[in-house]
Amino acid sequence: MAPYIYTKRNGVYIIDLMKTVEQLKSVSNILKNLSAQGKKFLFVGTKRQASENIARVAFECNSFYVNQRWLGGMLTNWKTIKKSLHTLQSFTEDSSNERFKKITKKEVTQFKKRKDRLEKYLGGLKGMTSLPDVVIIVGQSEEMNAVLEAQKLGIPTISVLDTDCNPTLSDFFVVANDDSIKSLEFILNIFLQAILEGKEHQKSLN
Incomplete structure (x- = not known):
């Protein structure tokens, strides 16, 4: 994560927010394009700071979510x-x-x-009849089983990565503090807006 860290103060790593902004723009465009193609999204985030917003955002964009516990084999089995x-x-x-x-x-x-x-x-996951096209993960360290299952099946992942995460395990990512409820709410709302815009674009073509 070194390339995405601005500095270290009092033992705390400070994220380079300019890179976060660039990543948000890039991931938003990716989500919008995928949504316009009718792709199905699965949101995953079981840590306390993320679970409520994960459920809310997934519901608002008619997607699926896991916010309590990742059961082994949710994708691979x-x-x-x-x-x-x-x-x-x-x-x-x-x-x-x-x-x-x-x-x-x-x-x-x-x-x-x-x-x-x-x-x-x-x-x-009610109503999900097949594997998702994209898995959106918050809290990589806590959701490593989800990360590895998606990787094994070749399902693209979009992750919110904190300074203790591994960017090589995510296809697309946004570097941010995943322990802050406000930070996660802000980022997930941007993801939500991008997905909704993609859906609207898809409707206009039909």
Whole structure:
């Protein structure tokens, strides 16, 4: 990360914000173009500072997200994850079904426990019928399993990288403080706007 660090003060690395601005412009254009092509995005960020904004931004641009915990094989073992998503869908339908009212209290408790667990970890993937075209990652160090799975499958990644990250593990990136909620909110909002603009462009061509 040395090329993207401006200086070091009191043991703290200061990011070169001019490079961050350049990267934001570049990544925004990439996201806009990919969105205009109808590509599907998966946002990943489970650290506390990122999770809320990850869910919000993904929802607002009709994308998918993982913001609680990355389950091993979410990409590389997609068939199994897809079955779990189907189970979650079935649970959701059953909970509003008359048949649900006829089971015992113990069965209801077990049912809700399984449903809640699936909802917590896979709720952001509901409606995703195939692997994403692009994975957007916040918190590379925490999401290394996601990074490696995307890399193994050849799925491009766009990452927000802090000074303790590895830029060679990301296809495109923006260097920024990933421990700051305001910093992440600012960057993710720019990503959101780029994706929405791409979608609008796609609509105008249809």
